[in-house]
Amino acid sequence: MLKLTRKLEYALIALRHMQTKGELLSTTKEISDMYTIPQELLAKTLQQMARLEYIDAVQGSHGGYRIHSSMSKISLTKFIEDLEGPMGMVDCSVASDCIQLNNCNIRQPINRINDNIRSIFSRINLSDITH
Amino acid sequence: MLKLTRKLEYALIALRHMQTKGELLSTTKEISDMYTIPQELLAKTLQQMARLEYIDAVQGSHGGYRIHSSMSKISLTKFIEDLEGPMGMVDCSVASDCIQLNNCNIRQPINRINDNIRSIFSRINLSDITH
DNA sequence: ATTAAATACGACTATTATAGTCGGGTATAA
DNA sequence: TTATACCCGACTATAATAGTCGTATTTAAT
Numbered sequence: 001m002l003k004l005t006r007k008l009e010y011a012l013i014a015l016r017h018m019q020t021k022g023e024l025l026s027t028t029k030e031i032s033d034m035y036t037i038p039q040e041l042l043a044k045t046l047q048q049m050a051r052l053e054y055i056d057a058v059q060g061s062h063g064g065y066r067i068h069s070s071m072s073k074i075s076l077t078k079f080i081e082d083l084e085g086p087m088g089m090v091d092c093s094v095a096s097d098c099i100q101l102n103n104c105n106i107r108q109p110i111n112r113i114n115d116n117i118r119s120i121f122s123r124i125n126l127s128d129i130t131h
Numbered sequence: 132m133l134k135l136t137r138k139l140e141y142a143l144i145a146l147r148h149m150q151t152k153g154e155l156l157s158t159t160k161e162i163s164d165m166y167t168i169p170q171e172l173l174a175k176t177l178q179q180m181a182r183l184e185y186i187d188a189v190q191g192s193h194g195g196y197r198i199h200s201s202m203s204k205i206s207l208t209k210f211i212e213d214l215e216g217p218m219g220m221v222d223c224s225v226a227s228d229c230i231q232l233n234n235c236n237i238r239q240p241i242n243r244i245n246d247n248i249r250s251i252f253s254r255i256n257l258s259d260i261t262h
Numbered sequence: 263a264t265t266a267a268a269t270a271c272g273a274c275t276a277t278t279a280t281a282g283t284c285g286g287g288t289a290t291a292a
Numbered sequence: 293t294t295a296t297a298c299c300c301g302a303c304t305a306t307a308a309t310a311g312t313c314g315t316a317t318t319t320a321a322t
Contacts, residue, residue: 001211001218002133002248006310009221009237016236027268036231041311047270060319061267076244080132087132090140100167105147106140109260113207117133120251129240137281158297172282178299191290192296 008083010037011045016130018055018067025064045083052082072127077118079126089114139214141168142176147261149186149198156195176214183213203258208249210257220245 004012013035018026028046032039046065050057054074055065080087088094092107093114135143144166149157159177163170177196181188185205186196211218219225223238224245 001136001139001215002220003218003222004220004241005132005308008132012237012241013235029268035234035236038311040313043269044271044311050269057269058319059269059317061265062320063268063318065269084132087134089133089135091134103166104144105166106143106260109262110135110143113255113260116251116255117248120247124244124247129237129244131240136279160297169282171284174298175282175300181298188298189290190288190298192294193291194289194297196298 005084006041007045008080010035010042011049011079011083012129013037014042014046014065015049015054015067015071015126018065019130021066023066025058025062025066027064030064048083054079054082072125072130074126075122076124076126076129077121080121087118089117136215137172138176139211141166141173142180142210142214143260144168145173145177145196146180146185146198146202146257149196150261152197154197156189156193156197158195161195179214185210185213198261203256203261205257206253207255207257207260208252211252218249220248 014031028043032042049055054071055067057065086094090110092098093111145162148162159174163173180186185202186198188196217225221241223229224242
């Protein structure tokens with residue numbers, strides 16, 4: 001309940017690590033060794049973040065990743081949804097093929113809570129975590 | 132990400148249903164039929180809530196459940212944790228056998244967010260959802 | 263040129279958590 | 293005594309997450 005996925009954990013750990021290194025490049029191996037993260041898994045996450053332009057990738061020998069400068073102002077909501085897709089406490093707030101949509105008696109109150117949570121996450125910047 | 136389990140959904144739907152019926156008993160079958168919830172699964176959830184004294188169980192033919200009067204002031208945090216166990220964004224905020232506890236560079240900021248979320252859930256009463 | 267070290271990426275398997283089922287038991291009103 | 297309800301633990305199925313593997317590409321250094 002309410003737990004971050006490993007992917008998000010790894011992503012945040014990596015971002016924070018890169019933040020401390022400024023312009024210097026970090027490699028997948030370096031990070032996976034340091035924090036005991038499965039290398040291939042971290043690699044995929046870093047690749048995804050590079051595609052999303054959270055980080056810059058430098059290819060080839062002596063390559064690596066560095067954090068994208070304008071990244072810190074991103075909200076946690078956007079970050080999570082970029083990496084994992086839409087978040088919502090109940091599916092009907094995301095997709096609408098629930099068999100009981102009309103019957104469901106908790107949709108409105110739950111959706112209100114959902115909005116509350118989203119707005120909290122939206123006020124938290126990535127930099128609050130990786131600072 | 133951030134999704135309620137079916138068990139919690141079913142529990143909330145059932146509570147809300149019972150709330151509308153005041154002192155009248157509701158049966159598992161009645162609720163599972165009405166909201167298209169697998170009966171056996173709902174049954175287990177209602178039994179658990181009865182053990183936790185969120186609802187009163189009346190056994191035997193013509194039996195059923197009714198909502199426990201003092202229930203509405205319970206916080207969402209307590210409710211969720213009673214039904215599903217401790218909640219936390221990362222495991223280390225719950226158990227402490229993570230292999231990288233000391234190395235981990237995101238624990239503190241994440242735990243701060245965690246506390247924020249918990250306090251939000253704590254300010255929400257069950258009655259806000261089942262009212 | 264060749265090699266070594268890095269990113270890129272899709273397909274695959276394994277593990278775990280959630281969801282759902284089943285069988286047998288107990289309580290009680292009619 | 294029967295029908296209908298709650299009670300409960302063990303089991304299976306499904307889906308989501310986590311992790312692995314193979315292969316290709318890029319680039320610095322030799």
